[in-house]
Amino acid sequence: MDRRELLKTIALLTGGVVIGGEVFLTGCKTGAKADAGFSAAHITLLDEIGETIIPATNTPGAKAAMVGEFMKVMVTDCYTEKEQQAFMNGISALEEACRKIHSKGFMDCSPEQRHELLVSLEKEAKAFNQRKDEAEKVKREAAEAAKKEFTGEPPHYYTLMKQLTLWGFFTSKTGMTETLRHIPVPGKYDGSYPYVKGDKAWAE
Secondary structure (H helix, E strand, O other): OOHHHHHHHHHHHHOOOOOOHHHHHHOOOOOOOOOOOOOHHHHHHHHHHHHHHOOOOOOOOHHHHOHHHHHHHHHHHHOOHHHHHHHHHHHHHHHHHHHHHHOOOHHHOOHHHHHHHHHHHHHHHHHHHHHHHHHHHHHHHHHHHOOOOOOOOOOOHHHHHHHHHHHHHHOOHHHHHHHOEEOOOOOOOOOOOOOOOOOOOEEO
16 A cells, blocks of 8 residues: 555545645645644653554554654644644643543543543544535635635644544554555565455555
């Protein structure tokens, strides 16, 4: 699976275009803030959020792939200033939502409590993104008709975090070689290659 195909898959899984994807693929920076405001505590928190999304089983989870550090790099290099602000505000919003549900911060919650929180945020994000898309539909269609680029508001912060978790994990050495089956160079195509139930997907 190449990077473009991975981004398409993540977009399908999260219900929207992967923010910063095109910027990343072209190797350019957005010209936004060089320092989006990440702290060591933010990285640790994002690692744990990622681990809740992709927990370790018989293979390593998101924390082993250092998705927190990946998020920092992507938000800093590939997000616009508005998207950076939405992401950083989202960290605070997630902690606030956690305290509202569990009366304590995310880092102090059990794995079950963390999972419960993220399930609620997944539902909240889906509703938020649907409302956003409906509100922007007319402007988006007008821009397309005029062959102009349309830039809407950023999606829900949890959508951004989930996108970056999946992206960071499945492009990491850990995700590519220990979760997926890795071929370092392309091999020949075999349309009749036998499938064994439980086999891992292939990575290239």
